[in-house]
Amino acid sequence: MSAKPPKADLTEPTTGSNKTKTARRPGQLRVRLFDQESAEFPLANGSTITFGRSRAANVVISDQSVSKVHFSLRVVDGGVELEDLGSKNGTWYASRRVRRLVLVPGDKFWAGECGVELLEVGEVDVEIAADTECGLLFGESVAMRELFAMIAKLAPAPLDVLVQGETGTGKELTARTLHDLSGRRDQPFVVLDCSTLPSTLADAAIFGFRRGAFTGADHDQPGLFEQADGGTLFIDEIGELSADLQLKFLRALDRRQVARLGDAGKLRTVDIRVVAATNRDLSADVRAGRFREDLFHRVVHASLRLPPLRERGMDMVALAKGFLAALAEKHGERITLADDAKTLMVTYDWPGNVRELKHAIRRAAFVCRDRVIRSEDLLLGRPDGWGYKLAKALDDAKSHEYEDLHTLVDSIYLPTVLSECQTISASARRLGITRGRLRAKLKALGLHDASDR
Numbered sequence: 364m365s366a367k368p369p370k371a372d373l374t375e376p377t378t379g380s381n382k383t384k385t386a387r388r389p390g391q392l393r394v395r396l397f398d399q400e401s402a403e404f405p406l407a408n409g410s411t412i413t414f415g416r417s418r419a420a421n422v423v424i425s426d427q428s429v430s431k432v433h434f435s436l437r438v439v440d441g442g443v444e445l446e447d448l449g450s451k452n453g454t455w456y457a458s459r460r461v462r463r464l465v466l467v468p469g470d471k472f473w474a475g476e477c478g479v480e481l482l483e484v485g486e487v488d489v490e491i492a493a494d495t496e497c498g499l500l501f502g503e504s505v506a507m508r509e510l511f512a513m514i515a516k517l518a519p520a521p522l523d524v525l526v527q528g529e530t531g532t533g534k535e536l537t538a539r540t541l542h543d544l545s546g547r548r549d550q551p552f553v554v555l556d557c558s559t560l561p562s563t564l565a566d567a568a569i570f571g572f573r574r575g576a577f578t579g580a581d582h583d584q585p586g587l588f589e590q591a592d593g594g595t596l597f598i599d600e601i602g603e604l605s606a607d608l609q610l611k612f613l614r615a616l617d618r619r620q621v622a623r624l625g626d627a628g629k630l631r632t633v634d635i636r637v638v639a640a641t642n643r644d645l646s647a648d649v650r651a652g653r654f655r656e657d658l659f660h661r662v663v664h665a666s667l668r669l670p671p672l673r674e675r676g677m678d679m680v681a682l683a684k685g686f687l688a689a690l691a692e693k694h695g696e697r698i699t700l701a702d703d704a705k706t707l708m709v710t711y712d713w714p715g716n717v718r719e720l721k722h723a724i725r726r727a728a729f730v731c732r733d734r735v736i737r738s739e740d741l742l743l744g745r746p747d748g749w750g751y752k753l754a755k756a757l758d759d760a761k762s763h764e765y766e767d768l769h770t771l772v773d774s775i776y777l778p779t780v781l782s783e784c785q786t787i788s789a790s791a792r793r794l795g796i797t798r799g800r801l802r803a804k805l806k807a808l809g810l811h812d813a814s815d816r
Contacts, residue, residue: 383490383512386505389438390487396424397478405487410668411437413448414474419650428452428475432650436481439674442467443481448647450474465802498540500533501685504678506670517665518544523616523637525601525645525662528669531716534640535599537669541638542595550594555587558600565608567624570615576625588621592633601662602643602654613658637662672713672720679708679720686724687736698728700736707738 392412395401404412404422413420417431424433430450437444442465447454452475456464466472471480492511495503502508517524518541526534535554542552555569567577571586587596604612615621616637620630639662648654672679683700691697700708704727713719727740784790790801 382493382515384493384508385488386491386509387486388489388505388509389484390489391483391485392436392438392443392481393483393485394436395480395482397480401482403485411435413646414479415448417650424474424477426475426477429477430475432647433474436466438484439465443484445472452476498543499536500540501682502675502678503681504670504674504676506675507678510667510669513667514540515544517541517667519546520665521636522664523639523662524664525666526638526640526669527645527666528640528642529671529714529716530642531718532669532671533717534642534669535597537667538595538597538599538638538640542597542636545595545636547594547636551591552595552597553587553591554597554599556599557603560603562605565605566611569608570611570621571623573623573625576623580625583623586621586623588615588633588635589631591635593635595636595638598637598639598662600641600643601639602641602645602648604654606655609655609658613655613661616658616661672716673711677709679713680705682717682720683708683724686721687728690725690728696728696734698731698734698736701738703738704736704741707741707743711743 390405392404393401394404402422412422413432413435414422414424414429415432415434416424416426416429420432430448430452432448433450434448434454435446437446444463445454445456445461445466446463447461453460455461455473456466456470461472464472466481468481468483471478473479489505489509490512491505491508492515494511495501495508497511497514500507500511500514502511514537524538524541526537528534528537539552542548560568567580567584567586569586569588571584571589572580574580574583598612618630619635620632622628622630645654645659645663649656649659680700687698687700708720715722723741723743724736726742727736731737731740781790
């Protein structure tokens with residue numbers, strides 16, 4: 364991204380390096396199975412821990428009422444997200460079966476007949492990049508700068524990489540950054556998009572063909588593997604590959620050799636680095652038999668998880684300013700963000716992530732009045748949703764620091780809604796968020812026990 368929003372120093376510097384710093388983030392999960400000793404699990408940035416009877420789970424539970432891979436835990440904003448993974452006997456909280464719920468320390472739940480208590484979410488020191496830019500990526504948040512530090516380590520390494528992230532988080536930009544920071548930067552960067560690959564032309568496109576191999580093949584054509592020779596092959600949405608192509612990919616990646624259609628007797632050796640990407644949970648696809656386990660391990664020499672925009676703190680405001688600066692440079696008009704627009708942006712979930720943000724800002728810039736983008740210009744969520752109401756409620760707070768906006772939202776607005784609605788369920792409906800997410804926020808504010816209805 365060409366725009367460079369103002370940088371925020373969020374961390375304390377480490378000694379002996381001007382390229383990295385340290386920061387603290389949630390990174391140690393402590394749980395206890397009922398009647399057993401507690402156990403601690405370190406968390407990589409955004410990682411998920413799975414629990415079940417199978418050795419495929421990160422944590423093995425021997426209880427026969429527990430499914431092979433029963434549930435998972437992941438640290439999110441406001442607590443720890445519990446997710447049932449399609450278990451037979453269900454995951455239960457407060458006598459009701461749940462699919463997904465945000466927990467806070469002290470909460471207890473059941474997996475089948477096995478009780479589990481979340482004891483603590485501890486913090487750990489992590490290495491982060493000192494800069495807020497990394498190749499084509501930008502981010503001021505700890506989550507992004509931890510990602511940048513890992514990219515800097517992986518880029519020059521001779522490892523294939525799997526990039527995981529929701530739609531719109533920047534998987535291709537990450538792949539290009541890995542390529543640009545590697546020793547292959549002057550060689551080809553070739554993109555294979557598995558989601559748009561016609562099944563009838565897949566083999567020819569990927570592996571190439573010899574003249575006369577099929578009707579219309581009037582010349583020799585190298586495939587994408589050969590085109591990427593010496594450089595990087597970016598396999599986008601690798602989880603969409605058919606079973607037949609998964610096997611062919613496995614052989615090609617293992618041997619680094621390909622044969623063109625119509626020329627099976629001649630193997631061509633390719634020197635490529637593979638960066639694969641997916642918005643799917645490939646581990647779950649492996650467990651369900653939809654993705655080959657041997658191919659999964661072949662592409663996951665190393666992995667990167669891109670945090671969704673909702674987990675990036677105030678990055679959406681800084682990114683929006685960057686998009687507006689780029690528009691000003693191109694069109695000559697300086698557009699600013701009103702406080703209520705910023706408030707709405709940080710309360711919105713951004714299912715389309717950075718891509719959705721960019722489109723929303725671009726549209727708003729061309730329709731806003733007086734070159735100022737206000738909340739109503741952004742068209743985010745329902746007009747009667749909690750983000751718009753919050754923006755209106757805080758419209759007079761012109762002098763507050765936006766780095767503290769999340770605290771301001773929780774401390775001022777949520778108690779007001781709870782007082783008006785009386786119950787958590789009614790409050791969650793008014794806010795347009797899940798009951799679990801609201802409950803976690805209220806418990807963090809000390810308001811949960813008196814109002815858990």
